[in-house]
Amino acid sequence: MAWYDSDSWATAAFAPHLSTIVITLLVAVVLPILLHQFVYKRATPTTLPSFLLLGPSGAGKTAFLTLTERRAVAAAPTHTSTSPLTIQALLPDSFTPESAHFRSPGDPAYERARRFLLVDTPGHGKLRHFATGQLVNPTHVCGIVFVVDAASVAEEAGLNEAAEYLHDVLLSLQKRYTNAKTSKGPREIPVLVAANKLDLFTALPPHLVKIALEKAVSDVRKSRAKGLKDSGVAMGGEDDGVDEEREWLGGGGEGPFEFRQMDEVGTSVVVKGGNVLGGDGADVRGWLEWIAEQL
Amino acid sequence: MLDTFEILTTSGVVLWSRTYAPIGPNIINSLIRDVFIEERIPPQSEDTGQKPTYRKEGYTLKWTTAKDLGLIFVAVYQSLVHLTWIDKLLDNVRALFTGLFGEELRKEHSSLVDCDKFGPYFDRQIQELERTSDGSASAPNVKLTPPSSSNDSAGEEPPLLPALQKPQRPLYDTSADSTPVPTPDTSRPTTPAQSHLVTAKARPGGKLSRRDRKKATAVSSAPASSGDEASTKRKASGKSAAKKNRTWGEFGAEEDDPSMVLDYSQADARDSTSETETLEEIKPETWGRKTGKGQFVLKDLDEEMDAIIAGQNAERQSSVGSSGIVGSSLGAIGGLFRNVVGGKTLTKEDLAKPLRGMEEHLLKKNVAREAAVRLCEGVERDLVGLKTGSFTTIESTIRTSMEKALTKILTPTSSLDLLREIQTVNSSGRPYVLSIVGVNGVGKSTNLSKIAFFLLQNHHRVLIAAADTFRSGAVEQLRVHVKNLKELSKREGGEVDIFEKGYGKDAANIAADAVTFASKNSFNVVLIDTAGRRHNDQRLMSSLEKFGKLANPDKILMVGEALVGSDSVAQARNFNNSFGPGRGLDGFVISKCDTVGDMVGTLVSMVHATGIPVVFLGVGQHYADLRGLNVGSVCRLLMS
Numbered sequence: 001m002a003w004y005d006s007d008s009w010a011t012a013a014f015a016p017h018l019s020t021i022v023i024t025l026l027v028a029v030v031l032p033i034l035l036h037q038f039v040y041k042r043a044t045p046t047t048l049p050s051f052l053l054l055g056p057s058g059a060g061k062t063a064f065l066t067l068t069e070r071r072a073v074a075a076a077p078t079h080t081s082t083s084p085l086t087i088q089a090l091l092p093d094s095f096t097p098e099s100a101h102f103r104s105p106g107d108p109a110y111e112r113a114r115r116f117l118l119v120d121t122p123g124h125g126k127l128r129h130f131a132t133g134q135l136v137n138p139t140h141v142c143g144i145v146f147v148v149d150a151a152s153v154a155e156e157a158g159l160n161e162a163a164e165y166l167h168d169v170l171l172s173l174q175k176r177y178t179n180a181k182t183s184k185g186p187r188e189i190p191v192l193v194a195a196n197k198l199d200l201f202t203a204l205p206p207h208l209v210k211i212a213l214e215k216a217v218s219d220v221r222k223s224r225a226k227g228l229k230d231s232g233v234a235m236g237g238e239d240d241g242v243d244e245e246r247e248w249l250g251g252g253g254e255g256p257f258e259f260r261q262m263d264e265v266g267t268s269v270v271v272k273g274g275n276v277l278g279g280d281g282a283d284v285r286g287w288l289e290w291i292a293e294q295l
Numbered sequence: 296m297l298d299t300f301e302i303l304t305t306s307g308v309v310l311w312s313r314t315y316a317p318i319g320p321n322i323i324n325s326l327i328r329d330v331f332i333e334e335r336i337p338p339q340s341e342d343t344g345q346k347p348t349y350r351k352e353g354y355t356l357k358w359t360t361a362k363d364l365g366l367i368f369v370a371v372y373q374s375l376v377h378l379t380w381i382d383k384l385l386d387n388v389r390a391l392f393t394g395l396f397g398e399e400l401r402k403e404h405s406s407l408v409d410c411d412k413f414g415p416y417f418d419r420q421i422q423e424l425e426r427t428s429d430g431s432a433s434a435p436n437v438k439l440t441p442p443s444s445s446n447d448s449a450g451e452e453p454p455l456l457p458a459l460q461k462p463q464r465p466l467y468d469t470s471a472d473s474t475p476v477p478t479p480d481t482s483r484p485t486t487p488a489q490s491h492l493v494t495a496k497a498r499p500g501g502k503l504s505r506r507d508r509k510k511a512t513a514v515s516s517a518p519a520s521s522g523d524e525a526s527t528k529r530k531a532s533g534k535s536a537a538k539k540n541r542t543w544g545e546f547g548a549e550e551d552d553p554s555m556v557l558d559y560s561q562a563d564a565r566d567s568t569s570e571t572e573t574l575e576e577i578k579p580e581t582w583g584r585k586t587g588k589g590q591f592v593l594k595d596l597d598e599e600m601d602a603i604i605a606g607q608n609a610e611r612q613s614s615v616g617s618s619g620i621v622g623s624s625l626g627a628i629g630g631l632f633r634n635v636v637g638g639k640t641l642t643k644e645d646l647a648k649p650l651r652g653m654e655e656h657l658l659k660k661n662v663a664r665e666a667a668v669r670l671c672e673g674v675e676r677d678l679v680g681l682k683t684g685s686f687t688t689i690e691s692t693i694r695t696s697m698e699k700a701l702t703k704i705l706t707p708t709s710s711l712d713l714l715r716e717i718q719t720v721n722s723s724g725r726p727y728v729l730s731i732v733g734v735n736g737v738g739k740s741t742n743l744s745k746i747a748f749f750l751l752q753n754h755h756r757v758l759i760a761a762a763d764t765f766r767s768g769a770v771e772q773l774r775v776h777v778k779n780l781k782e783l784s785k786r787e788g789g790e791v792d793i794f795e796k797g798y799g800k801d802a803a804n805i806a807a808d809a810v811t812f813a814s815k816n817s818f819n820v821v822l823i824d825t826a827g828r829r830h831n832d833q834r835l836m837s838s839l840e841k842f843g844k845l846a847n848p849d850k851i852l853m854v855g856e857a858l859v860g861s862d863s864v865a866q867a868r869n870f871n872n873s874f875g876p877g878r879g880l881d882g883f884v885i886s887k888c889d890t891v892g893d894m895v896g897t898l899v900s901m902v903h904a905t906g907i908p909v910v911f912l913g914v915g916q917h918y919a920d921l922r923g924l925n926v927g928s929v930c931r932l933l934m935s
Contacts, residue, residue, distance in 0.1 A: 058324075062307040069406060077309040079320065080327040083365060085306030088404035117404065120306060124332050125708040129699075156719060164710050223714040226753050228911070228923045 047140045048088065049295060050117035054131050054169055055147035056161045057123035060196040063276040064147060065089075065120045067284060081122040084130045089118050095288050097295035116295060128165070135172045143190050143294040144169065145287065150195040150203035150273065153212055163216030166193070167224070170217070170262060170269070171249050177265040188266040192290045193259075195271060199278030206273035210259065213271075218257035221249050297378065298354065298371045300417070302392060304406065305331075305365040311392075311410040313417060318354060318371055326356050326369065333708060333906060334673070346382045350374055359385045361393050362680050364400045368392070380424040387420050390607035391600060416600055641678050641689065649690050650675060653697060660933050662896030663861040666903035673700050698930055704899065705926045707908035711882065713850075714753060717820060720849055726758075726813040728821045730806065730846060731884070732839065732870055733854035735827030738886035738913060740769070742854050743824050744776040746911070748918035750820055751780060751789030758818040760809035761795040762802040762842075763826040770795050773824060783918065792818070802826065802838065806846035823848065830869035843874040850881045852910060855901055857891045867904040882910035889914045893932040898924075 003010045013020060053061040057080055066076040068089045091097060091114040100113040117140075121131040134141065146166055152158030173189055180186045195209040204212065225248065250261035259269035272286035301312040301323060326349050349356045358369045368389055370381050392413065393400075399408045639645070650671045657667040674696045683692050720727040729746070733739045740763075747757050759777055763769035777793040784791060794809040806823045813821045823846060828835035843851070853870050855863055871879045883901050891897075898909050912922045 066308055066406060077312065077320070078307045079303055079309065080324045080332070081305070081307035082327060082331050083305040085304070085308070085406060086404055087406050122307075124328065125710075126332055126703050126706045129702055129706070160710065160715065164712070219715065219718075220712075223712055223718075226714055227712065228749060228921055 048115050048117045049142040050086070050119055050140050051291060051294075052131070052134055052138070052141050052144045053118060053120045053147060054144060054165070055123050055194075056149070056158075056165055057125075058152075059123060059147040059149045059162075060276045061120050061123060061147045064145075064194070064196070064284065064287070065118050067276050067282055068118060068288075080124060081120065082124075082127065084122065085120040087118050087120075089116060090114055091116070091292055091295070092288065095292040098293050099295060113295060116291065123165075132168070132172065135169065135176075138176075138189060141189055142187075143192065143291065144173075145192045145194050145291075147194045147196050148209065148213070149197050150206075150209050151197050151200045153195075153209055154202055154204050159212055159216050160220075163213055163220050166213060167217050167220045167249060170267065173267045174249060174262070174265045177267070186266070188268070190268045190270070190294060191262075192287060193269060193271040194287050195273040197275055197277075198273045198283070199275040199280075206271050209273070210271040214256065214258055217249070221257055296372065296376060297381075297421070298373060299369075300371070300384075300388070301369050302388070302410070303367050303369070305367065306406065308406045310366075310396075310408050311413050313414070322351050322354055322356070322371065323369055325351055326358070327367075330358075331367075332703075334704075346385055357381050357385060359389055361389055362677075363682075364393060364397065366392070366400070380428045384420060384424050387424075387604055388417065390604040391416055391420070394603035394607050419600060639683050639689070641681055641683065641692075643675070643679055645689055646675050646678060646693070649693050652690075653693055657896065657899075657933070659894075660896040661857075661860060661891065661894040661900075662933075663864045663900035663903070665861070665864050666896075666900045669903060670697065670700055670704070670899075694934065698934055701899065701930045701933060702926055704902055705909070705924070705929060711908060711910050711923075713910070716849070717750075717755065721819045726810065726819050726821050727850075728810055728823065728846060728848040729850045729852065730762075730823035730825060730842075730848040731852050731854055732825050732880075733827060734830060734866060737827070737854045737856040737859075739763075739827060739854050740772055740776065740824055742884050742886055742911070742913050742921070743822050744773075744780060745913065745918055745921040747776075747780055747791060747822055748783065749921055751784040751791055752787050754788045755820050756790045756818045757792075757820045757822060758809060758813045758816075759791065759793050760806055760821060760823045761793060762806045762809070762823050762846075764796070764798050764800050764802055764805065765826040767798070769824070769826070770797065780918070790818075794821075803842040803845040806842060806848075810846060830866045836869065836873045839870075839873040840875040843878050851879075852882050852884050853880050854884045854886055855897060856887045857885050857895060857897045858887055859897055861900070863897045863900040864904040867901040867907075871905045871907065880905065880907050882908055884911040884913060885909055886913035888912045889920075893935055895929055895932050898929060899933065 002008065005011065053065060055061055062078040062081050062085070063076070065085065065087060066078065069087045070076065071090075071092060097113045100110050103110040103113065119134065119141075121128075121134065146169060148162045148166075149158060153162055170191070173191070176186055176189075193210070193213065195204070195206045197203050198205070250257050259271070262269050270290060272290060274282075274284045274286050276282050276284060296315065298316040299312065299314045299318050301309055303309045303312075303323075330347075330349055346357045346359055349358070353374055354371050355374045356369055356371050358367055360367050366389075368385050370385060372378055372381070392410075395413065395416070396408050396410065653674070654667050654671045657670065658664060662670075674693060677696050677700070678692065681692075683689060717727040731739050731743050743759065747759060750757050759773060761770045761773045763773075774793055774795070777791055780791045794805075794812055796805045796808070802825060809823065810821055813819075825839075825842065826835075828839075830836065851874065853867065855866060859866070867880075867883070874880075883898075885895075885898055885901070888895065901907075902909060909924045912924060914920045914922050
């Protein structure tokens with residue numbers, strides 16, 4: 001039976017049979033619908049820009065998160081976190097996102113531009129792997145808010161803890177920049193050091209927080225460089241890049257570390273003060289302004 | 296009495312709380328830290344029926360969790376008070392809360408849950424439980440209270456009626472004039488009338504109120520209800536209730552709304568007559584109606600509450616026992632399929648076999664049995680009731696969970712930067728003192744000299760004190776080390792010397808002398824070597840306490856060898872406890888790690904036994920073969 005015989009499939013496909021018409025109609029109608037479904041299913045989940053909340057335990061990360069979400073005068077009471085939390089927040093009306101200056105408030109895109117995700121991470125020493133996991137592959141992270149307790153920074157222990165954590169965060173950001181394959185480098189991730197609890201009497205003002213942290217980070221950097229090597233290679237673990245020479249945070253040279261040095265590796269560090277709790281209401285304007293700038 | 300009850304999420308947000316006596320937030324924080332994060336207190340399993348407890352600063356905390364929703368329910372009360380009904384309260388509140396707000400809690404990207412309306416539910420629970428605990432002592436038949444009887448809510452109707460109404464009567468009283476016994480606060484929310492009103496509005500109005508009215512009349516005067524023989528009793532009790540009301544009115548005179556309490560009884564009277572005079576019923580001023588309604592709503596709340604609790608319990612039961620009867624073969628096939636595809640809700644039975652495999656695996660890696668069992672139990676607690684992700688098997692889920700548990704147990708809580716610590720101590724003008732203890736032959740002197748070498752590289756002036764005055768040749772051995780180190784550090788710029796007093800002297804005194812010698816001669820680090828001792832020899836171990844007091848080291852490290860098996864747990868524990876109360880080890884040095892390959896379980900065993908971090912690993916024969924701990928690589932070795 002050749003293809004040109006009267007009862008071959010080719011002839012049947014072009015003959016005005018009812019079945020042929022039905023199949024053709026079905027294909028003609030259903031295929032675009034399925035295609036549409038497929039394409040739009042894939043395209044619709046637009047990812048919101050997200051901000052990571054890092055910082056030592058008890059700095060006020062979760063409190064800031066609840067404050068932003070509820071947009072109330074005061075944050076909800078919080079305790080030590082043991083798991084990360086992601087919330088969707090809306091920028092308050094008094095702030096305009098950097099990318100939406102030209103938009104009129106009636107524009108639906110204006111509303112969308114004000115939305116962002118806040119990712120809270122536990123700050124306890126044993127649970128930082130949630131945060132470091134996020135830092136290794138920050139796809140949608142467009143900013144990091146590093147919350148420190150401005151009152152505890154005044155003391156040695158609190159300062160050291162905050163500085164070590166900040167050092168690790170900045171170092172992993174720097175690694176991300178230096179290990180980038182493309183010449184352009186990865187997208188910049190700015191860091192806001194949010195000096196919280198300024199309502200307390202013992203809190204340091206933001207510029208002193210900055211000086212103290214810079215000094216402590218350069219100490220950490222120095223002692224990390226001198227410290228013992230990691231056990232990774234010696235114990236038969238595969239070489240996963242943790243071996244050989246250690247990374248040195250910031251620009252070369254033995255001088256003191258400054259946050260300005262991070263600009264070279266695509267990370268601007270800003271210190272701003274505020275308080276989430278407090279007698280006369282919260283004051284987080286500075287931080288929200290910073291978030292608005294990044295959006 | 297109950298001081299505070301809080302419902303918080305694992306991410307730290309307090310969803311709902313009720314405070315009767317304010318407590319510092321640090322108490323619950325330390326509960327989370329010690330129990331949930333650092334797991335210092337071995338969590339008792341919930342099967343025993345007792346909820347785990349935690350004591351802190353004169354408070355006792357009891358808690359329970361709802362894992363799938365990530366909720367923690369904590370009740371705080373003073374340790375002096377013995378509250379028997381807390382367990383029941385936690386269970387009931389958990390069932391209620393998950394039943395009421397489960398949907399809202401599952402919402403993504405939100406921590407907002409509107410829990411305002413939970414207040415009345417909670418108050419009713421407290422009242423009920425308090426009443427049962429009081430009543431169980433005096434009259435056992437009152438025990439038939441809703442939480443227990445609600446399980447058969449369908450068959451509640453005619454035969455149970457007299458029995459049911461008995462408990463309802465005191466309930467009625469307590470809600471009206473608040474349990475007079477312990478704290479008036481418990482039964483009286485800050486704004487009772489308003490909150491009841493709000494909930495009243497939410498209810499479909501007419502039908503319910505009629506039913507309630509009927510009930511009310513049944514209780515107060517009871518002409519219509521079926522239980523005839525009980526009516527006289529009820530009347531008597533009604534009188535007694537009225538009496539109670541009066542006395543309470545006197546006591547409650549200081550409270551902000553005593554009129555409400557008094558009016559409340561009047562409202563009842565009016566309601567009983569309402570069937571004859573409807574016009575009268577409209578007239579009474581708003582207070583009475585409000586309270587009357589509030590009371591009806593409360594009763595309705597009871598039923599709703601019981602229904603929710605019963606529903607949650609049934610759900611739990613069905614999830615536990617579902618595998619039994621219904622077509623076991625079909626269920627098995629489905630289970631197998633789910634096991635491959637994922638989306639299976641894990642039960643204890645599902646986990647038992649893979650977990651046993653995991654335990655075996657850990658034992659093979661030289662983890663002590665005790666530690667392996669604890670890790671597996673932790674994983675089981677984590678996973679029971681969870682759903683596996685899509686296309687993940689139970690085994691892989693257990694694997695990731697175990698990796699997480701290992702990371703958590705090995706990661707130190709605070710930083711272990713020795714150099715910074717030395718700097719801090721030296722800035723206060725005294726030498727940093729580090730001493731090393733351990734069992735015989737684990738490599739105390741060797742690791743001490745390795746640490747000395749490391750410090751010398753960082754240009755410190757190190758004094759090594761030979762406080763091993765027992766074993767022959769110990770001092771000479773250290774002398775050789777110091778000679779070598781001197782040679783090596785000539786170029787580096789550090790300085791090292793030995794402090795020795797020969798054999799047979801008291802080690803503690805030598806250590807103390809060495810510290811004073813060091814501060815006089817501007818050494819900034821003192822390393823004290825001690826004699827090896829068996830951890831189960833009381834005579835030798837007891838001298839450590841004196842040593843700890845006299846030398847007062849900034850850091851006491853214990854050397855353990857990676858070769859040791861299950862004994863590691865006992866070693867770590869005994870050494871940790873040997874320094875007397877308030878002083879323990881500060882870290883471990885695990886030596887001979889190069890000899891065990893991937894069987895590095897000793898690390899886990901030792902950390903498990905004490906919760907103290909591993910600071911250094913000895914990985915070879917040379918002075919430079921000292922390493923910090925890389926948690927990731929150790930986990931990988933253990934899981935490989």
